[in-house]
Every structure is written in C-alpha cells, then in structure tokens.
Amino acid sequence: MSTTGIIHFLITKLNLTGALSQGDKEYDDILELNQFDGLPYSSRFYKLLSERKELPVWKAKCEFMDTLAKGQFVIVSGSAKTGRSSQIPQWCAEFCLSVQFQHGMVVCTQIHAQQAVDLALRVADEMDVNIGHEVGYSIPLETCSTNDTVLRYCTDDMLLREMMSDPLLERYGVVILDQAHQRTVATDVLLGLLKDIALQRPELRVVLLTAVEPVPKQLAHFTGSAAPLIGLESPGAGxxxxxxxxxxxxxxxxxxxxxxxxxxxxxxxxxxxxxxxxxxxxxxxxxxxxxxxxxxxxxxxxxxxxxxxPGNLPILGEEETGRxxxxxxxxxxxxxxxxxxxxxxxxxxxxxxxxxxxxxxxxxxxxxxxxxxxxxxxxxxxxxxxxxxxxxxxxxxxxxxxPHVVESDISSTVLFLKRMEIAGLGHCDFIDRPDPEGLMQALEELDYLAALDNDGNLSEMGIIMSEFPLEPQMAKTLLASCEFDCVSEVVIIAAMLTVPTCFTVPSADLKPEATQCHMKFQNPEGDHFTLINIYKAFKQYCNVAKWCQDLYLNHAALLMADALRAEITDTLKRIELPISVPAFGSRSNTLNIKRALLAGFFMQVARDVDGSGNYFILTHRHVAQIHPLSGYGAKSPKLGLPEWVLFHEHSFFEDNCLRTMAPQYFFYNLPPSESKDILQNILNHGASQYQEQKPPISQEEPQTSDRCVIQ
Structure with missing residues (x-):
C-alpha cells in the first residue's frame, strides 16, 4: 500500500476524519502529495498556484481539457502573457497521467533554445518537481532530461531530429507546437508530418499554441474542417x-x-x-x-x-530600486x-x-x-x-x-523528408508548399552530392549524411574527409562554421586592435585553416573566457563549437566511420582538407577576374568581393589575393561578400554539375594564357595538370 493509502486508512480507522480542526490545517496540507513525484507539496507550490490561477488561460482550463479528451487536435490562440506556454503543457501532463502514460509523455516545442530552457525551469518550479527529472528540456548541444521525463520542452528542430529514430513519435501522447504563428521551416514540417502521424496513431493528441488567431487554412489543416479553436482573453494593450x-x-x-x-x-x-x-x-x-x-x-x-x-539577460527583480x-x-x-x-x-x-x-x-x-x-x-x-x-x-x-518554408533554402529539409520516406512517412502535407524552383534546386544539389540514387530516393551516402546535424554540403565534406584521412581537422571546421561566428566586432575605436588580434591566427592556406588555429588555441588555453575577451573572440560561440565537435565525433563513432589521427600543418593534410571541402562545396567556386579582388562566381556569373573579416579581406601581408577560391557563404544584397575562403583548390574530382561545365569551358579556352600567368611551380606544389584538369 502507498504512503497516501496508509495515512488515509489510519485516519478512517481511528475515526479522525471529522476531528481535524482548523488548527490542524498544516497537517492536512502535508497529506496532499504531488501526483508526479509522490512527495508533499512545498509552500512555494501553493504560492505559485495562486498566481497561476490569476492568468487569463486558467479560465479556459475546463474547456481545454474537455476538447483534448474528445478529439486529436486543438488550437489555442492567445499571447504569451496569457500563460499559454507554461500552463497548457502542465495540463497535458495531467491528461497523460490520467491514463497512466499509456500513450506516452508530453513534448512542447519552442523556436529559441533559451525560451525552451526558461520555460522548463519555470514549469518545474510551478509543478514543484526537479528540473531534469519530471520536467526537462532538450536544445541543440544540451539535454537536461531522462527517459522518464513527463514534460519536455525542446526546440522545433530538435524534435525533427528525434523523429530520425522515432518517426511516429511513439514516446509521446501529446505533442504541443508553441509559437506556431512564427511559421518556421521546422514547425511547418512538423505540422505537415503530424497530419500523417495522427492517422496512424489515433490516440495521439496534437496541440497548437499561437499568439494570433490562425487563418482559415491553418484551422482546416488537420481535419479538413475547422479544428477546435480556444481563444484566450489577451491583456489589453497599454x-x-x-x-x-x-x-x-x-x-x-x-x-x-x-x-x-x-x-x-x-x-x-x-x-x-x-x-x-x-x-x-x-x-x-x-x-x-x-x-x-x-x-x-x-x-x-x-x-x-x-x-x-537572447540568453545573456540578467535577471533583476521588479521591486529593485536604484538599479x-x-x-x-x-x-x-x-x-x-x-x-x-x-x-x-x-x-x-x-x-x-x-x-x-x-x-x-x-x-x-x-x-x-x-x-x-x-x-x-x-x-x-x-x-x-x-x-x-x-x-x-x-x-x-x-x-x-x-512562411519561411516558401523563402528559404530547403536542401536540408528535403534531405530530412527523404529520410522520413524510408521510415514510412511518405507525405508531408505542408500548409504552404515550398517554392517549386527552390524544391527543384534542392533536389538538384542533393543529386550532385550523391545523396540521391537514380530513382530519386535517398542513397546510402544520403542516409549517412542525414545522420549529422549539418547542412548537406558540410555533411558531404565530412564524409569525404574519411576518404582523405583528415577527419579530425574537418570536424573542427564543420563545428566552427555551423555555430555563430567566433569573431566579435567591437566599437569603431577598437576595430584596429581587434583586427590585429585576429591576424595572429591567420593561416596562409585560408580562412578554414584560420578557424582550426583559433579552435586549437581556445582548447590550449582551457576555454578561458578572459582569453577570448582579450582577443575579441566570442566565448559562447567557441563553447558551442566545442560541444558540436564532440557531438559530430560521437556520431562518427556510432556509425563506425574512421577518425584520423590529427596531422594539422603537414603538407599532405593541408591538401587533403582542401580536397574534402571541394567534395561538398564544389558549387561555390570563384575566380579573381582582374587581380584586384573582384571574384567571378562560376555558377551564377556574378561578381562579389571578399568579406572584411576574411584573412584576405584584411589585406594582410601574409596572404595575397588568390586567383581561385572556394567560399562557404555568399551574402548578396546585404554586403555582396564572400565569407570563409581558401585558395587554389583541386578540380580534378569535381562531380558532374553546372560549375564543372562552366569551369571546363574556362579551362579549355584559357589554359595557355593561365599557364603563362602562373609563376614556376615548386617541387612541393602538385603539377598544374593535376590541379586544373577535370577528369
């Protein structure tokens, strides 16, 4: 018999139920146990409960619970100030508890990682449980939950990655998509897939939380007719x-x-x-x-x-004066x-x-x-x-x-959806379908990367690429590094280019000093190699924040890169791919890193057309300049302007700059693509002139024919 049952049995046996006086109120409260962890509620729980009952969402609790019990879908509209993001997930946890979690737990998505963390901390406090146990969170590069977690907050892209191993989301009885009005790519993909999942799992409940009233096509998305909509009383504007x-x-x-x-x-x-x-x-x-x-x-x-x-805001009490x-x-x-x-x-x-x-x-x-x-x-x-x-x-x-899905690069999304087809989810019913031209370009790029087979299905290469939390081009580069024996270095490059930039740009009067600090890490082989220098120095100085501050580097970004590097390495070990011994700095390692990068980013090749830094991008015949933060853009005496570059990113209308580059790549192993055809034409018509302009080749350099001829 449970502790609660024993106490109630003794009270009944001794006929003390009616004898509890007003003075025994504290003892009566002790008898009320938390239904999630079996422990008595603390005094703070009751204080927070009284505050929760003042929230506008509380008036809709009965209506929400009835709607949730009767149907698979429910939409709740109301601003965040109504308490929708903190209270409704708790009620969903109560709903799952009422059936002893037979159909799974509760997951609630957020757009920003920091919001997921903040909400999890707040809700754990309100439910009077420990964070990481009954309530937890999962964000990129950080997980604070267990397999027994009842309510978990996570980012929408993290839930998508979880579907790689659990396509039908069978761990969950209720899936809550918060901030659905923001229409991110990940949220729209989840909405499209959940429609199919719900047909296969009639017991699943799907809850949409939105700050604004949804348009008719959103209401009709799941059922074909208007889904139940609960509108919350939002606080009036000031x-x-x-x-x-x-x-x-x-x-x-x-x-x-x-x-x-x-x-x-x-x-x-x-x-x-x-x-x-x-x-x-x-x-x-x-x-x-x-x-x-x-x-x-x-x-x-x-x-x-x-x-x-947004995770660096200091928490200050509203009552503080003089702050x-x-x-x-x-x-x-x-x-x-x-x-x-x-x-x-x-x-x-x-x-x-x-x-x-x-x-x-x-x-x-x-x-x-x-x-x-x-x-x-x-x-x-x-x-x-x-x-x-x-x-x-x-x-x-x-x-x-x-919607972001109609105006974003969806190559990563298409790769994921191809992976879901293998898992049996053959159809993603988007509320707003992606741009057809963008979809065709994504399929074309995946085909060039050998991620698709001749039938347009995911190839073995594509399956392995989808395992990594990287864009398809970088995932292909990582796999190529296994062939070229430079995995340790390419993992660092992948991590450093996936997280926010590690460079901080100070005020105008400190920019020259910051530039001098950044130049200490420059590598003559290019910006990719400079990033390796920075990461290795960061690890050498034991991740110290003061060291980053003194050199105008972003400590948080470098910590994220370190965590992502560890995650990528773990994935490589899990799927039993070889990890090379570090050999950074040797000539053969340098050439192999360049070859690996070319395997993924062969569509992003540019040539200096006039010797002054105006680079002609082969694939779309556009001229761009080098970004000021590049080692070449700083016009360092260490690095001259290379004739050929491979770049990681091009921002067009913002500053028309190429970001993160390395020179003199080797084109003999370019796969069939538009850039290969353009480059072959350039080489066919200008090989003799190109040879005349180049200086004599040293013994350490590979022969020009190896570097320029496409086979």
Whole structure:
C-alpha cells in the first residue's frame, strides 16, 4: 500500500476524519502529495498556484481539457502573457497521467533554445518537481532530461531530429507546437508530418499554441474542417503613441530612449530595430551618450539582444530600486522572449523587419526590408504600459507572417523528408508548399552530392549524411574527409562554421586592435585553416573566457563549437566511420582538407577576374568581393589575393561578400554539375594564357595538370 493509502486508512480507522480542526490545517496540507513525484507539496507550490490561477488561460482550463479528451487536435490562440506556454503543457501532463502514460509523455516545442530552457525551469518550479527529472528540456548541444521525463520542452528542430529514430513519435501522447504563428521551416514540417502521424496513431493528441488567431487554412489543416479553436482573453494593450515624423526610425528611437530616461518613471525599455548592425550601432551610441547624462538620472544600461542569441539577460527583480534602466535593443522575431522580463515599462517599435529570402537561381540569400505583421505589432503593444510606434497609425500591415518554408533554402529539409520516406512517412502535407524552383534546386544539389540514387530516393551516402546535424554540403565534406584521412581537422571546421561566428566586432575605436588580434591566427592556406588555429588555441588555453575577451573572440560561440565537435565525433563513432589521427600543418593534410571541402562545396567556386579582388562566381556569373573579416579581406601581408577560391557563404544584397575562403583548390574530382561545365569551358579556352600567368611551380606544389584538369 502507498504512503497516501496508509495515512488515509489510519485516519478512517481511528475515526479522525471529522476531528481535524482548523488548527490542524498544516497537517492536512502535508497529506496532499504531488501526483508526479509522490512527495508533499512545498509552500512555494501553493504560492505559485495562486498566481497561476490569476492568468487569463486558467479560465479556459475546463474547456481545454474537455476538447483534448474528445478529439486529436486543438488550437489555442492567445499571447504569451496569457500563460499559454507554461500552463497548457502542465495540463497535458495531467491528461497523460490520467491514463497512466499509456500513450506516452508530453513534448512542447519552442523556436529559441533559451525560451525552451526558461520555460522548463519555470514549469518545474510551478509543478514543484526537479528540473531534469519530471520536467526537462532538450536544445541543440544540451539535454537536461531522462527517459522518464513527463514534460519536455525542446526546440522545433530538435524534435525533427528525434523523429530520425522515432518517426511516429511513439514516446509521446501529446505533442504541443508553441509559437506556431512564427511559421518556421521546422514547425511547418512538423505540422505537415503530424497530419500523417495522427492517422496512424489515433490516440495521439496534437496541440497548437499561437499568439494570433490562425487563418482559415491553418484551422482546416488537420481535419479538413475547422479544428477546435480556444481563444484566450489577451491583456489589453497599454497606451499607444504613433510617431511618424520625417526623421529616420533609427534616430527617432534613440532620441526617444534618452527622452524616456530623462522624463519618464522607472522601468526598462525594449527597442525593436531592424538589422544586427543597427542593434550594435545603437548599443555603441547609447553607451557613449550614457556617460554624458546627469548622475541624478541614474545609469542607462544598453543590452544588445540579437535574434536567436537572447540568453545573456540578467535577471533583476521588479521591486529593485536604484538599479540601472536597461534598454534592450533587438529585432524580429524576439517578441515572445520579453514576456518573461516583468520590469519592462516602455516599447519603441520601428514597425519593419529584415527578412532573408533565398534565391535558388543564384543560390544565395537576398535581404528585404518589409513591414511587420499585424500580429507582431499587437504583441509588441501588449508588452508594456506604453508603446511608441514609429509609423503612421493608418499603415496597412500584413495579416500574417510569410512562411519561411516558401523563402528559404530547403536542401536540408528535403534531405530530412527523404529520410522520413524510408521510415514510412511518405507525405508531408505542408500548409504552404515550398517554392517549386527552390524544391527543384534542392533536389538538384542533393543529386550532385550523391545523396540521391537514380530513382530519386535517398542513397546510402544520403542516409549517412542525414545522420549529422549539418547542412548537406558540410555533411558531404565530412564524409569525404574519411576518404582523405583528415577527419579530425574537418570536424573542427564543420563545428566552427555551423555555430555563430567566433569573431566579435567591437566599437569603431577598437576595430584596429581587434583586427590585429585576429591576424595572429591567420593561416596562409585560408580562412578554414584560420578557424582550426583559433579552435586549437581556445582548447590550449582551457576555454578561458578572459582569453577570448582579450582577443575579441566570442566565448559562447567557441563553447558551442566545442560541444558540436564532440557531438559530430560521437556520431562518427556510432556509425563506425574512421577518425584520423590529427596531422594539422603537414603538407599532405593541408591538401587533403582542401580536397574534402571541394567534395561538398564544389558549387561555390570563384575566380579573381582582374587581380584586384573582384571574384567571378562560376555558377551564377556574378561578381562579389571578399568579406572584411576574411584573412584576405584584411589585406594582410601574409596572404595575397588568390586567383581561385572556394567560399562557404555568399551574402548578396546585404554586403555582396564572400565569407570563409581558401585558395587554389583541386578540380580534378569535381562531380558532374553546372560549375564543372562552366569551369571546363574556362579551362579549355584559357589554359595557355593561365599557364603563362602562373609563376614556376615548386617541387612541393602538385603539377598544374593535376590541379586544373577535370577528369
């Protein structure tokens, strides 16, 4: 008999049930045990429970639980301030508990890793359980959960990767997709696959949480008719002031920040700008202006919060007095993140955002600046007591956010879906289908990478490529490194290029010093080799944050690269691929690294057409320049401008620059592709002239015919 049963038996036996007086209230509370861990509830649980019952979502609990019990699908619409992201997953856990978890546990997806962590910590506190046990989280490169975890928060892309080993998500009885209104590629793919999974698993429950009311096609996605929709009472917006002067929104925003600091009550400020450059420039200007303000006004503390990297916010109590006024400088899609910062009193909204739109014809992203959606505008207005909108009140805003799946490079997505076909999920019913031209380009690229067989199905090479958390080109490079005996070095390159950049760009007066620091790591063989130098130095100095700060390197990014390197290495061991002994610096190792990179990035080759750094990109006949952070872009005396380069990334409309390059690649093993045909034509018509221009070849260099002839 359980502890609870024994106590109730004794009370009944002794006829004490009615004898518990008001003075025995504390003892009565002890008898109430947590249904998830079997331990008595703490006093904090009851305090938080009273706060939870004040949330707008609490009024809809009965309706939600009834809807969840009767059907497979339910959509809940309401802003994050209603408590939807913290309370509904707990109720789903109660639903699964009611059937003794016969059909599985609960998983709730988030867009940003930090939001998944923060929500897991908050919900574990509210449920009065230990984080990592009954409630946990799983984000890229970090897992804090067990096989017995009842409720797990994770990023949407992590749940997709989990489907590689569990295609029908049989571990879960309820799948919750939060922030569905953001329409990320991963969330849209999950929505498409869950429709098929639900047909095969009638016991599965699917819950969509959205900040704005979904459009009809979203409501009709799962059932063909409108899915049950529960609308939550959202808190009303505070005071809204529209300011549409002729000044630029950037200058207007900074002036407003200073005016708020001089004349308004205490409270933090959120400023929604457009680009990362604006965020950094605003941070620099406000730091400078803050020094000239009167000490009587208090300290002004700008905090740059870049999208996808919001995990460095200090937690300060709302009641604290005499603390700095924080000014959070950010951009889309960070609206939901700031609901947790209760000290925010003011919002300044530029009303526009930057979007990356992939152009499959030139295989690169274009950048467009466009108005935010009506839902985003509403969310920003509800964040604080006063919102300054730097656009006219009568501006017509788009009703919904444009889905990312129709304007992104979907090569990785297609590779994943091909893997799901093998697992029996042959159809992904997208709400909005990907761009046909982008889909064809993705299939073409996978074919060039040998990831597809002659029938268009996933090849053995493609199956192995899909095992790695890397873009297809980098995954192919990694597999080629096994053949060329340079795995240890290519794993480092893959990790360093997958995480955010390790270089920090300081204020203008410190840029020359930062450039000198970065030049210490430059390798004459190219930027890929420079990244290896940086990583090896980072490990040599034991991952010390101060060392990174002194050399203007991003400590968090390097830690992520270290963790990703370990994950890739574990995957290589799991699928029993060879891992070479490190040989970085030897001539043969250098050539092998270049050959491995070429196996994956052969579509990204460019030639200096005039000797001045104007590089002609072969695949789409466009001229671009070298990025300033490249070792070649810094015009270091160490590195001259190479005639041929292979580049990792090209940003077109943002700065028209090639990023991360290495020179003089070996083209004899190029697979059949558009770039191979173009290059062959160049070599056929210009081989003699090319030979005349090149200096004599040293004994250590391979012969020109080996380097230039395509076989």
């Amino acid at each position: 005071e809204v002031v529209h300011n549409s002067t002729g000044d630029s929104y950037f200058c207007s925003a900074l002036r407003l920040v200073l005016e708020i600091h001089r004349s308004e009550e205490e409270g933090d400020v959120v400023v929604f700008l457009v680009t990362a450059q604006e965020i950094d420039l605003a941070h620099e200007i406000l730091c400078h202006e803050g020094h000239s303000l009167s000490p009587d006004l208090g300290e002004l503390l700008p905090v740059a919060v870049h999208p996808g990297q 700095p006024r924080r000014v959070f400088l950010t951009s889309s899609p960070n609206e939901d993140f700031f609901w947790a910062v209760s000290s925010i009193r003011f919002v300044i909204d530029a009303g526009i955002e930057k979007r990356y739109v992939y152009n499959p014809r030139i295989r690169t992203n274009s950048v467009i600046i466009q108005p935010i959606s009506a839902g985003q505008a509403k969310s920003r207005k509800q964040l604080a007591g006063k919102c300054f909108c730097l656009y006219p009140e009568d501006r017509q805003l788009p009703i919904e956010i444009r």
